[in-house]
Amino acid sequence: MxxxxxxxxxxxxxxxxxxxxxxxxxxxxxxxxxxxxxxxxxxxxxxxxxxxxxxxxxxxxxxxxxxxxxxxxxxxxxxxxxxxxxxxxxxxxxxxxxxxxxxxxxxxxxxxxxxxxxxxxxxxxxxxxxxxxxxxxxxxxxxxxxxxxxxxxxxxxxxxxxxxxxxxxxxxxxxxxxxxxxxxxxxxxxxxxxxxxxxxxxxxxxxxxxxxxxxYRDHDSDGILSKDEVPLGSDFLYDPQDYDSDGDGIPNYFDVDDDNDRVLTKRELKKPDGTYHTFETAPGCDGLATNPARVRRYLDPACKPPFAN
Ligand SMILES: [Ca+2]
Ligand SMILES: [Ca+2]
Ligand SMILES: [Ca+2]
CATH class of the missing domain: 3.10.50.40 (Chitinase A; domain 3)
Structure with a gap:
């Protein structure tokens, strides 16, 4: 918190x-x-x-x-x-x-x-x-x-x-x-x-x-709805105000760089064709979006562009 x-x-x-x-x-x-x-x-x-x-x-x-x-x-x-x-x-x-x-x-x-x-x-x-x-x-x-x-x-x-x-x-x-x-x-x-x-x-x-x-709002306009800027698997009562995954004092729903890797979340969602991933489609660092428990690449500071998809 x-x-x-x-x-x-x-x-x-x-x-x-x-x-x-x-x-x-x-x-x-x-x-x-x-x-x-x-x-x-x-x-x-x-x-x-x-x-x-x-x-x-x-x-x-x-x-x-x-x-x-x-x-x-x-x-x-x-x-x-x-x-x-x-x-x-x-x-x-x-x-x-x-x-x-x-x-x-x-x-x-x-x-x-x-x-x-x-x-x-x-x-x-x-x-x-x-x-x-x-x-x-x-x-x-x-x-x-x-x-x-x-x-x-x-x-x-x-x-x-x-x-x-x-x-x-x-x-x-x-x-x-x-x-x-x-x-x-x-x-x-x-x-x-x-x-x-x-x-x-x-x-x-x-x-x-x-x-x-x-x-549903997207307070930081990074393409991830605020309702999804919560820990994976949290229940419906989880308050997005309480989640700061990189510990920089700014909760994810207000943080334009959620993993503090100096690459904006928005940019980490961008595909080579210029369109953007959503929370649902955002891949892990391996480029796959099949595992529902994956750490999405915008939350992984070791994962930076360029991306293959
Ligand atoms: Ca957002
Ligand atoms: Ca933060
Ligand atoms: Ca980032």
């Missing part, structure tokens, strides 16, 4: 999910201790999950309702149709292991985003304490996942895009089988000490969302 980039990206999360400009945000002067704040946050999130029921319609729109005293409604935790799950995210700078609850309403059938791709989503966000909606986009909006609050990059890779039926024109209602879910973000995975619009500082955020489409 590269600390410099982690710091840059943790600052980048201040570019909010809102359409408001960054300068609209209002940071509370001295941020609270992360460990102490997280203890309060996870209590608040657990309370929300235990004291609210949820209804989900056929389009995966979600409504949360506070359960009246001794009411018969089943809580979010106790309902079994959509199991409550969680992942643990260690944030070294915060010295906190964040528990992020999430619910898969529908996994989706299409492509799966990494932590750094562009996503086309609709969403609704509420705060656990006030229960108020602070943000929503009923019609889908494009975002770069790595520009959003940190929790989104952690949870979106569990979902896939949907199918699109173009017969009636570009209307979002024509998406089907899209990913849909809910995430419960402690403030340290959200806006932390920022308050903005109706959003309170240190708010815990509950987002329901639908993932319609995505665009």
């Amino acid at each position: 590269n600390k410099y980039f982690k710091i840059v990206f943790s600052l980048a999360v201040i570019v909010t999910l809102f359409s408001c400009a960054r300068e609209d945000a209002n940071p509370v002067s001295k941020p609270r201790d992360y460990v102490e704040q997280y203890a309060k946050d996870i209590d608040s999130i657990n309370k929300f999950i235990d004291t609210h029921s949820m209804t989900v319609d056929a389009q995966f729109n979600v409504e949360f309702t506070e359960i009246p005293a001794n009411g018969p409604e089943i809580s979010i935790r106790e309902q079994t149709q959509y199991p409550l799950q969680f992942k643990t995210v260690t944030n070294v700078a915060h010295e906190v292991d964040y528990k992020i609850y999430y619910i898969v309403l529908n996994e989706g059938v299409g492509e799966r985003p990494t932590a750094v791709d562009s996503i086309h989503v609709s969403y609704r966000g509420v705060e656990t304490v006030k229960g108020d909606q602070f943000d929503f986009a009923q019609n889908p909006v494009w975002f770069r996942t790595d520009d959003l609050v940190a929790g989104w990059s952690e949870i979106l890779p569990y979902f896939k895009t949907g199918n699109y039926d173009p017969t009636d024109g570009p209307n979002p209602v024509n998406f089907s089988d899209y990913g849909a879910g809910i995430m419960f973000l402690p403030s340290g995975m959200g806006y932390y000490n920022l308050s903005q619009g109706t959003l309170s500082a240190y708010a815990n955020l509950v987002f329901s969302f639908k993932l319609f489409e995505l665009k």
Whole structure:
């Protein structure tokens, strides 16, 4: 993991999910201790999950309702149709292991985003304490996942895009089988000490969302999609921000020379006919592309042009 980039990206999360400009945000002067704040946050999130029921319609729109005293409604935790799950995210700078609850309403059938791709989503966000909606986009909006609050990059890779039926024109209602879910973000995975619009500082955020489409990005324009700039065999949760194969402090997805041999990756992908290999076709130093576990030549510093193919 590269600390410099982690710091840059943790600052980048201040570019909010809102359409408001960054300068609209209002940071509370001295941020609270992360460990102490997280203890309060996870209590608040657990309370929300235990004291609210949820209804989900056929389009995966979600409504949360506070359960009246001794009411018969089943809580979010106790309902079994959509199991409550969680992942643990260690944030070294915060010295906190964040528990992020999430619910898969529908996994989706299409492509799966990494932590750094562009996503086309609709969403609704509420705060656990006030229960108020602070943000929503009923019609889908494009975002770069790595520009959003940190929790989104952690949870979106569990979902896939949907199918699109173009017969009636570009209307979002024509998406089907899209990913849909809910995430419960402690403030340290959200806006932390920022308050903005109706959003309170240190708010815990509950987002329901639908993932319609995505665009895989190539941050360093070297011809290798950022989703493929990860260790061979890594699973879908691997964050491209964490992989720096040549150890020069620049993660591969931002490094134009991944093996630090002073030959640009782009040039190492070039074929004698002037076209370029993709991640799938890029050969090893022996010129073969048959072994799926091969070290591709742009990752092998001993392998330099000219190439035979
Ligand atoms: Ca790339
Ligand atoms: Ca590097
Ligand atoms: Ca190189």
